[in-house]
Amino acid sequence: EAGVTQFPSHSVIEKGQTVTLRCDPISGHDNLYWYRRVMGKEIKFLLHFVKESKQDESGMPNNRFLAERTGGTYSTLKVQPAELEDSGVYFCASSPTWGPPETEAFFGQGTRLTVV
Amino acid sequence: LAKTTQPISMDSYEGQEVNITCSHNNIATNDYITWYQQFPSQGPRFIIQGYKTKVTNEVASLFIPADRKSSTLSLPRVSLSDTAVYYCLVGDGNNFNKFYFGSGTKLNVKP
Numbered sequence: 475e476a477g478v479t480q481f482p483s484h485s486v487i488e489k490g491q492t493v494t495l496r497c498d499p500i501s502g503h504d505n506l507y508w509y510r511r512v513m514g515k516e517i518k519f520l521l522h523f524v525k526e527s528k529q530d531e532s533g534m535p536n537n538r539f540l541a542e543r544t545g546g547t548y549s550t551l552k553v554q555p556a557e558l559e560d561s562g563v564y565f566c567a568s569s570p571t572w573g574p575p576e577t578e579a580f581f582g583q584g585t586r587l588t589v590v
Numbered sequence: 591l592a593k594t595t596q597p598i599s600m601d602s603y604e605g606q607e608v609n610i611t612c613s614h615n616n617i618a619t620n621d622y623i624t625w626y627q628q629f630p631s632q633g634p635r636f637i638i639q640g641y642k643t644k645v646t647n648e649v650a651s652l653f654i655p656a657d658r659k660s661s662t663l664s665l666p667r668v669s670l671s672d673t674a675v676y677y678c679l680v681g682d683g684n685n686f687n688k689f690y691f692g693s694g695t696k697l698n699v700k701p
Binding site: 478507509516517518519522565567578579580581582583584 | 624631632633634635636639677688689690691692693
């Protein structure tokens with residue numbers, strides 16, 4: 475079974491440009507999360523989808539970030555326009571349908587974004 | 591989200607048992623305690639999860655005292671490949687995987 479896949483693995487863009495990150499969760503997982511680690515700081519929660527609906531987007535830093543999950547399958551995270559402080563590693567995670575507490579989240583390998 | 595406190599780093603030698611303790615004083619009634627492992631250039635990977643007392647799987651054991659204000663991850667007989675960052679996370683029982691990651695514990699296993 476394929477794990478969580480993120481694309482691209484690396485992206486280097488200029489300040490002011492737009493970048494779209496993609497996450498393919500494990501098939502059948504309703505829950506999809508985005509996290510990021512910027513400038514060597516701690517990994518921080520961005521938002522949570524349940525199927526195609528945004529369950530919690532309290533961690534989104536500002537309106538330059540837009541996340542979508544059309545059809546409840548893959549998700550995209552768009553940064554427009556990118557700023558230098560957006561550089562970091564963006565992680566996506568997925569987990570099965572809400573149920574018993576003992577449900578682990580499966581993380582992708584992350585997308586390293588560098589804004590120059 | 592309940593915050594956690596754990597040692598920044600630990601050193602060990604191959605074959606030893608490693609215990610990493612985490613404090614989570616403001617844990618809520620419906621929170622679960624989860625530990626993740628992360629290698630460089632990879633995403634975090636689930637190790638173990640528990641609510642109270644003791645949980646054991648093929649990789650580790652998790653000890654949680656009655657007051658649940660702390661927990662201890664126990665790794666038996668570590669090897670060099672266990673060198674990684676270990677995160678103690680407290681998840682909201684209604685939103686299990688919305689975590690506060692903290693700084694984690696960098697475990698360095700020496701030969």
